[in-house]
Amino acid sequence: MRCSPQPVGSDDDSGTSSNFPGVFSDGASDNLSESASEPASSGDDSEDSDDDSILDDEEEERELTALHYLEEAESLNVSQLRQKRYSPKTQSSLDDTRDYWNRFCYEGKHDPVERFGWLSDSEETIRFLKAFFSWRCGRRRSKTGRRTPGIKYKTSLETFWKWWHLVYKAEVGQGLSKDTTVKILDVLAMVAKERNLLSGRRPKATMYIEDVAEFARVLLSTTEMTFQCGWLRIQLLLFCQLAAITGSRPGALLNLRYRNLMLTLVRNPDGGRPQLFIYLTPEFTKTFLGEKEQNTFPIPEIIFDPTLVLSPHVFLLGMLFRIKAFKNFSKDGLVVDCPENLYNLGVLNGLGEQELKLNDEVLDRFVFCQALRESDGIRIALEKQLTEGALRYRMKRGGEITGFEQVTKPYCLRYGAAKAFNDSPDVTNELQNVMLQHASINTFVKHYSVGIHVDAQAIVRGLPAQKQLMRFAASMSRSIDPRRPYKLEDTSIVSKVPNVCKIQKKVIERKEVREKMKRAFEMTEWDFQRKFGDYLQQKKLKQELQGPARLALDVVERREREYMRATQRHTRAQRVARNEWQRQRNRLVRENLVRYKNEQPVIDSERQLAGKVVDEECMGALERTGYMTPQHIILIDTILTMPGSTVEKEYQRRIAAINAVITFCDVEEGFPTRRPKATQKRPATNNLPSAPPAKRQERPSPEDGKTTLSLAFASVCIKARHERPTICFLCLGNPRLPDRQRVKSFRTPGSLGRHFVDIHVIPYPKDMRVKCSICREDLESKSALMNHAEGVHGTVSRRPLSALGPI
Numbered sequence: 001m002r003c004s005p006q007p008v009g010s011d012d013d014s015g016t017s018s019n020f021p022g023v024f025s026d027g028a029s030d031n032l033s034e035s036a037s038e039p040a041s042s043g044d045d046s047e048d049s050d051d052d053s054i055l056d057d058e059e060e061e062r063e064l065t066a067l068h069y070l071e072e073a074e075s076l077n078v079s080q081l082r083q084k085r086y087s088p089k090t091q092s093s094l095d096d097t098r099d100y101w102n103r104f105c106y107e108g109k110h111d112p113v114e115r116f117g118w119l120s121d122s123e124e125t126i127r128f129l130k131a132f133f134s135w136r137c138g139r140r141r142s143k144t145g146r147r148t149p150g151i152k153y154k155t156s157l158e159t160f161w162k163w164w165h166l167v168y169k170a171e172v173g174q175g176l177s178k179d180t181t182v183k184i185l186d187v188l189a190m191v192a193k194e195r196n197l198l199s200g201r202r203p204k205a206t207m208y209i210e211d212v213a214e215f216a217r218v219l220l221s222t223t224e225m226t227f228q229c230g231w232l233r234i235q236l237l238l239f240c241q242l243a244a245i246t247g248s249r250p251g252a253l254l255n256l257r258y259r260n261l262m263l264t265l266v267r268n269p270d271g272g273r274p275q276l277f278i279y280l281t282p283e284f285t286k287t288f289l290g291e292k293e294q295n296t297f298p299i300p301e302i303i304f305d306p307t308l309v310l311s312p313h314v315f316l317l318g319m320l321f322r323i324k325a326f327k328n329f330s331k332d333g334l335v336v337d338c339p340e341n342l343y344n345l346g347v348l349n350g351l352g353e354q355e356l357k358l359n360d361e362v363l364d365r366f367v368f369c370q371a372l373r374e375s376d377g378i379r380i381a382l383e384k385q386l387t388e389g390a391l392r393y394r395m396k397r398g399g400e401i402t403g404f405e406q407v408t409k410p411y412c413l414r415y416g417a418a419k420a421f422n423d424s425p426d427v428t429n430e431l432q433n434v435m436l437q438h439a440s441i442n443t444f445v446k447h448y449s450v451g452i453h454v455d456a457q458a459i460v461r462g463l464p465a466q467k468q469l470m471r472f473a474a475s476m477s478r479s480i481d482p483r484r485p486y487k488l489e490d491t492s493i494v495s496k497v498p499n500v501c502k503i504q505k506k507v508i509e510r511k512e513v514r515e516k517m518k519r520a521f522e523m524t525e526w527d528f529q530r531k532f533g534d535y536l537q538q539k540k541l542k543q544e545l546q547g548p549a550r551l552a553l554d555v556v557e558r559r560e561r562e563y564m565r566a567t568q569r570h571t572r573a574q575r576v577a578r579n580e581w582q583r584q585r586n587r588l589v590r591e592n593l594v595r596y597k598n599e600q601p602v603i604d605s606e607r608q609l610a611g612k613v614v615d616e617e618c619m620g621a622l623e624r625t626g627y628m629t630p631q632h633i634i635l636i637d638t639i640l641t642m643p644g645s646t647v648e649k650e651y652q653r654r655i656a657a658i659n660a661v662i663t664f665c666d667v668e669e670g671f672p673t674r675r676p677k678a679t680q681k682r683p684a685t686n687n688l689p690s691a692p693p694a695k696r697q698e699r700p701s702p703e704d705g706k707t708t709l710s711l712a713f714a715s716v717c718i719k720a721r722h723e724r725p726t727i728c729f730l731c732l733g734n735p736r737l738p739d740r741q742r743v744k745s746f747r748t749p750g751s752l753g754r755h756f757v758d759i760h761v762i763p764y765p766k767d768m769r770v771k772c773s774i775c776r777e778d779l780e781s782k783s784a785l786m787n788h789a790e791g792v793h794g795t796v797s798r799r800p801l802s803a804l805g806p807i
Contacts, residue, residue, distance in 0.1 A: 089251075094170075097163040099143050104132050116171045121180050130187045136160060137195045147579065154192040155201050161188060204450045205406035207416040209310070211476040212244045216309045218402045221636050223628060225397050226672045228371045229378045229736065230631070230664035231322070234315055235368050235386070236394055240413060241312040242280065246297045247417030247436055250410035252282035254386055258325065259363040261316075265354040266300075267347045273647065274347045274354065276301040276313055295435060304643040304650055308657050314639070317342070318661025319367075320358070323382065327357040339658040343651050375760050375770040375785070377734045378668055400486040405479035405597075412476075418448045483600075485592045488585060497584045503577045510573045514566040521559040528556050629738045631667045635660040666736045712743045716774060718794040724749035729793040730760050733773025753797045756789060761797075762805045 086094065105112040108131075119125045137151045151157050161184065169175045176184070192199075207215070219237055227233045243253055262279040278299040301313045308314050317339060320326065328335035336342050336356060347354045365382035368391075372381045391410060399408025406412075418436055421427045422444060429441045438444060453474035455465040472478060494500060525535050532538055532549045535556060542553060638657040644650035709732075716729040726746045731737055746752040760770075766782045775792060779785045782804070789795040797804075 093163055094167055097160065098167050100136055100139070101132070101164065101167065103143065104135050107135075113171070116168060119168070119172075119176070121177050125180065126183050126187060129184060130191065133157065133161065133188060133191050134194070137191060137197070147583070151195075152198055153202060154188070154197045154199055157188055157192055157197060158185075203406065204415060205404075205408070205412045205476055206419055206450045206474070207244065207408070207412040208471065208475045208477075209244060209416065209420070210472070211404075212240055212413065212416070213307060213310055214477055214480070215398060215402050215404075215408065216240055217640070219398050220309060220639060222398070222401050224401050224672050225394070226669040228373065228668065229380070230635075230667040230669065231319070231380050232371055233669075234319060234661055234665060236391075236398075237309070238312055238315040238319070239368055239391065239410075240395075241310055241315065243410065243413035244310075244417055245299060245312065246280060246282070246295075247414050247421065248282045249414060249437075250388065250391065254366075254368055254388060254391065256280075256282060256367045257363065258358055258365055258367060261358070261367070263320075263356040263358075265345055265347055265356070267352050273651075274345075275303075278313060278316065293434075295437070297435075303647065306643065308639045308641070308654070311654075314654060314657045315661055318658045318665065321658065322662050322665040323362060323380070325358050325362045327359050339655045343655060373763075375764050375768050376730065376773075377736050378666075380665075400484075403480040403482040403484055404476050405481070405484070406476055408476075415448055415450055418444060419450075419453075422449070481600075485596055486589065488588060488592070491585065494581055494585045494588065497588075500577070500581055500584055503573070503580050507570070507573045507577050510566070510570040514563070514570045517559070517563040517566040521556070521563040524556045524559045528552050627670060627738070627740070629667050629669070631660070631664045632669070635664045668734070668737045668741070670738055670741060708739070708743055713774060716793050718792070721791075721794075723794045724752075724796070725794050726752050728752060728756060728760075729772065729774050729789070729795065730756070730770070735773075749794075749796070752795060756795050757797045757799060757804065761785065764805070766805075 102112045105115050115128075119128070137157065140147060140150055142148050151160065165175060165181075175181075191197075216237055219233065219240070227236075239253060242248070243250065246253075260281045260283060262281075264277050264279070265274040266277050267274050280297045280299060281294050283294060299312060302311065305311050321338060324337065326336040328337065334341055336345070342356070345354055362382065366385045368386040369380065369382045370384040370386055370390075372379050372384070388410075395408045395410060399406070402408075414436075418432075421432045421435055427435070432444065433439070433441060436444065436448075451474055453470055455467070455470045457463075458465040488494070495504070528535055528538075532545075532552060535553075538545065538549065538553060539557070542550070545553060638653075638660040641653055641657075644653045712727050712732055716725045716727050716732055718725065726749055727743060728746075731744065732742050734742065746755060761782060764782065767780070768782050768785070770779050770785055771777070772779060772788060772792075775788075777788065779788055786797070786804075790797075
């Protein structure tokens with residue numbers, strides 16, 4: 001019989017052990033068990049008095065009377081209860097809708113609040129709201145003056161009506177009558193027809209797992225889109241993997257913290273090595289209808305995985321080891337600080353799992369975070385959440401590089417997972433609702449069931465369904481075309497657009513006026529200083545100046561105001577010109593895409609019939625060109641390897657991939673590489689590889705790299721004050737940068753000085769702290785950095801102090 005020790009914190013003479021069966025106690029505790037089972041001694045009845053309370057005096061004092069809570073409830077604003085149930089994003093949309101209503105009422109000479117109370121079931125109300133919705137469709141400026149695309153779809157107008165009705169209910173306390181609502185729906189149809197709004201809904205795209213695999217391979221290997229550091233590329237891949245597996249809302253995953261993760265080694269019932277599980281519990285979801293039950297997704301590690309590009313375990317473990325997230329106690333022994341030690345762990349006999357604990361310091365940190373550039377390099381800011389805008393831009397850009405015709409959005413991953421759940425015989429409708437956090441299956445049918453992906457012909461005719469073919473035909477991968485012109489190859493044509501030329505002409509005119517006002521101000525200031533002294537000093541003493549000096553100062557101030565006004569008008573014209581240039585560029589890109597979609601298939605068909613080779617052009621567009629760091633090349637090699645032939649080789653494959661992820665997290669990527677123009681000739685290949693390989697660079701030998709770095713280190717340490725190196729000592733001392741950026745030599749010392757000030761000095765506060773890796777010296781202020789740069793490394797800047805930011 002196996003005995004269990006007493007619970008921690010229990011005493012030997014305690015009666016608490018009596019509640020446990022005998023197997024948890026020894027023989028000496030039998031008497032205790034019998035005595036503990038007897039009722040407590042009543043003792044003297046006089047002890048059961050009102051003074052004998054189980055509450056402490058302090059707890060009794062904290063008990064407040066009912067009158068206190070009744071008085072407190074009088075201040076409750078019942079009309080605001082519904083608003084408090086909205087999420088911040090929903091409340092922001094309601095605020096924007098209310099702002100449109102206020103702007104419309106003010107332009108119509110009405111008070112917005114009074115107009116809410118004026119609305120009724122009358123015909124005047126219908127006419128007023130018809131004018132309001134027509135006005136909303138014509139808005140092209142936001143409240144801040146920024147240009148907006150406006151309403152293009154009828155469904156968008158109907159959504160705006162629903163938002164406005166919620167605002168009306170919150171303001172008045174009740175909604176419009178049913179008859180008025182029906183009339184307003186007719187009004188919306190009338191406004192949509194007058195404004196030529198598009199019918200239907202905005203097109204939705206579903207990313208099946210095959211699409212995710214292709215998309216992830218492009219994100220892994222492309223150099224047309226680069227990141228500040230490798231960590232951002234790795235976490236984008238992890239986000240796509242988790243979203244595709246769990247179908248969670250993008251907002252829930254972005255709010256994911258490390259306390260929402262649990263990693264554990266689970267005993268395999270079939271024997272062999274234990275399996276690594278990730279238990280994922282997203283917390284933040286829609287809460288308008290109340291808090292939803294949290295879902296925990298168990299994600300087992302797939303041994304002999306055909307592709308590691310879809311394995312979240314590899315990327316998550318690489319991130320965890322990079323930030324040293326696993327909890328350790330030992331100071332001199334082996335700990336879980338590398339993948340080799342992790343995969344050497346097993347599950348103890350008698351246990352079903354071996355949990356891997358994370359440090360308490362990282363539990364409240366974000367899994368998907370930002371990276372901030374500081375004076376000495378990039379810092380992974382775990383305390384700052386990755387923004388949804390950054391995620392959407394990266395996914396859209398990655399989809400363009402992949403060649404998808406549809407816009408790649410985070411919600412496409414949720415649509416794909418929902419489709420997979422619905423098609424699986426292992427997932428019932430009830431379980432699907434739980435996994436997607438839907439109230440009923442109708443939500444999926446109405447909003448998620450995008451398109452028909454079954455072989456209707458085979459079903460009707462009783463033939464075997466071509467499931468794989470139909471799945472590919474309904475996927476985003478069907479539209480992949482790497483030649484799709486998502487960018488303008490020659491942006492100079494934008495400057496030839498009439499609107500851009502017109503605005504540029506105004507910019508030139510206002511620049512000439514500004515220069516004229518500047519010369520007039522400088523001449524007046526110089527004349528004043530020649531007669532009466534320094535202008536700024538005399539301006540402070542204006543009240544003490546006599547007649548001639550006072551009049552001359554007024555003239556200088558007037559010239560200065562005219563110069564500042566001309567500068568503001570020129571700056572405003574530049575901003576308008578820049579926005580118009582970007583708008584016209586985007587318009588030309590859209591026109592090119594439409595023309596390419598309509599004309600390119602015909603051109604390809606005619607060229608094939610004429611016997612011309614068109615595969616060469618497509619294959620050439622798939623080639624990834626541009627510089628890659630050695631760490632990036634190793635990462636691609638390890639992730640895209642084939643499964644091992646044995647279990648040991650498979651685990652070695654995973655360990656190598658995790659180590660490559662750890663190393664790549666700190667690598668600062670260079671500038672993106674532009675896609676080669678279609679006119680450039682590329683060698684054709686016979687077979688398309690499973691993953692488009694990156695263009696290989698010859699890896700320099702370690703001796704050559706050490707020699708180059710040694711020479712660079714020696715060149716940035718001056719021996720005489722007149723020496724002026726051309727290599728940045730801060731970039732050289734940053735091991736996260738690619739070697740070519742570390743040893744980059746500027747053309748002149750002046751160019752180096754401008755780089756040093758613009759990149760390493762101006763963006764940071766005066767109390768910045770930076771460590772010179774060359775001299776191993778800590779510099780605790782901006783002025784200390786400037787002095788050290790000039791005195792030790794010969795990097796000089798003669799800019800005035802006012803141009804160096806706070807110093």
